Amino acid sequence: MSEQDHQPASDFPPKLSNPARRALNGAGYFQLEQLTQVTEAELLKLHGMGPKGIRQLREAMEPKGLAFKKA
Numbered sequence: 126m127s128e129q130d131h132q133p134a135s136d137f138p139p140k141l142s143n144p145a146r147r148a149l150n151g152a153g154y155f156q157l158e159q160l161t162q163v164t165e166a167e168l169l170k171l172h173g174m175g176p177k178g179i180r181q182l183r184e185a186m187e188p189k190g191l192a193f194k195k196a
Contacts (some may be wrong), residue, residue, distance in 0.1 A: 138185045144173030145181075157186050164196045 132146060135155050137146060148171035160168070160182060168174050168182075186192060 138181045138186075141178060141181050142173075145178035147174070148173035156181065157189060157191055160186065160192055160193060161191050164194045165195060168193075 129174075135146070135148065136157050149155070149160075149168075152171055154163075165179050165183075168179060169176070183193065
């Protein structure tokens with residue numbers, strides 16, 4: 126089995142970059158709902174996560190009624 130077989134399915138946007146996806150997965154985030162527990166600033170500290178990734182995640186979260194934690 127590959128390493129991916131052991132990871133939960135992700136609902137992150139398909140266009141999210143691989144470095145951003147790896148940063149999130151490495152920090153234990155696999156679902157958009159989990160990101161409601163962290164601020165944008167906290168995610169930006171992850172190596173591989175940048176403003177574009179934050180924007181893509183925010184745009185994917187909004188239709189689901191989700192938002193990042195307020196600072």
